[in-house]
Amino acid sequence: MAELAQDRPVSWLRMMATLLASRWRSQMVYRGSMIAEMATQGFLILTEFLELWVLLTHAPALGGFSLAEVALVYFCANLGFAIADLTGGSLDATEALVREGRLEALLVRPTSLLVQMITQELQLRRIGRVVVGLVGYPLGLALVGIDWTAAKVLLAVLAPLGGALVYFSFLMGAGGFQMIVVGARQAANAITYGGKYAGGVPGGALFTPIRVFFTFVAPALFTAWLPMAWILGIDTPAGTPSWLGWFGVPAGLLALGAATIWWRAGLRHYTGAGG
Amino acid sequence: MASNHVVEARGLSRDYIVHEGGLVRRTRRVVPALVDLDLVITAGEAVGYLGANGSGKSTTIKMLSGILVPTRGSVRVLGHDPVPERRHLTRRIGVVFGQRSQLWWDLPLKETYPILAAMHRLPGSVWRPRWDELVAGLELEGFLDTPVRQLSLGQRMRGEVAAALLHSPELVILDEPTIGLDMISKENLRRHLDEERRTRGTTILLTTHDLGDVQRLCDRMVIIDHGKLAFDGTEAQLAELTGARRMMTIDLDTPADGLVLPRGVELIDTEADGLRLNLRFERGVSAAQVLSAVQARAEVRDLSIEEPAIEDLVRHIYRRG
């Protein structure tokens, strides 16, 4: 891409700033309804959590976690997901782009499809979820009573970032998949939403094959359960030791690599099939 | 490749694979949408790419702009292999898909161009003067602040063309930009594209299924029929080959008794006791000449002109060729 940038006096960062600023302005047109929607989103997350809470208070095992610790896992996973959803929440909607013939218009512009989708489909209402995560996660950390060390602080910061990478990859992979198998949006998004659900509960409570799948295939359990188990010093089932929690960011990067391959394959399929 | 070849297609072909039926009795059918197209367009040409619906125009355009892989044959656009070098190519060509908007539905045009300029990484010192030029040339001033979704089709299409021209492309490809446009917008587009070509040497490739849309803009006509090249030559050659006679229907207040028609005009029939005339006239005759001949004899209430349908031209070409 170095060659591509040669005679371009405007830097990539300036371009991104312009694209995001214009998106911000165009979203602000709907300021009123957006604030209402943001509030709804926040409310939905709390409802989701209450549901989980009710379910878990009646469950025989919480995978060795107390209710407060369950809440912590939930909000940690949610913060990661919220960041991924804010930036890549539109990536899993490529099917609509293909169906409505909008993809072609995006492909005759010099900016990558990914950047165009991230910046031009950005939904500010998705900030609602981030705000809930930014409040809920530190609150959870404070309430469960942790003996803080530097390593624990570092992991507490890394966990949602790894989570964001993992969930972003799910969204992106699903988008690539939809360009190949049109009509498979539900199937493509199953990993995203299944992963989001599995990531938000203590993995020890999950059926073993599911736990193994969401650790080593679709690494959703790196987003909260494993790092929180390490920070809290809670034992995890054999095969998924809690020190794996340190590998959230690398797992996210690996997933991102795989998602990029899907995304490219999707584009290649699209240009091969002709929509 | 010769350096002044903007488009060079050799044996360019595209098949679509269509799957039909349910999961069990699924059949696979190959639709040949474009067959062995040889096409060379040199810098500065304005080419009208004509064909009936489904003849393969959009398929060709998509292969030229790098969003569709050819099944066979080769294609070069400005020296690029379009699909693998798509993003390089997008900086040098402008594409307008008549049916699919490239603008932002919720944004007014005024806010659209800074975004496109950013995507092309053009500094303000380059794109602002260019933008002013386009606003003036395509007469956009009146609706710059209106969200795109509220624009009329003609206004929107002018905005689309301005968007495709902002980065001063060497080649402009327009896929059926004139469908559904009013006469004024069509004329505005034609004039502006003509000016781009004269002042900048921009190469223009415009598809349409309506011959009338491209006659005055394009000096070269390429016709495809069922994916195959049927004609490639000048407008005059096409007219000679097909006769390309236009039809005019005139409604009158009183019958035009003693009507004398200029040479090359033929009265086919009359309707409504002589109050409606159906005339056919050749290329060399202007509509104004026909009209004034009729007006000399009666008050004209209404008229319509019909270009020869592309299907008729193709039929003529096959009969003659």
Ligand SMILES: Nc1ncnc2c1ncn2[C@@H]1O[C@H](COP(=O)(O)OP(=O)(O)O)[C@@H](O)[C@H]1O
């Ligand atoms: N994605 C596609 N899948 C299958 N068939 C297609 C596809 N796109 C176009 N076709 C078929 O290819 C032929 C040419 O289509 P097209 O290039 O769109 O024609 P035009 O633009 O001249 O109307 C038509 O028969 C059309 O039905």
Ligand SMILES: [Mg+2]
């Ligand atoms: Mg078409």
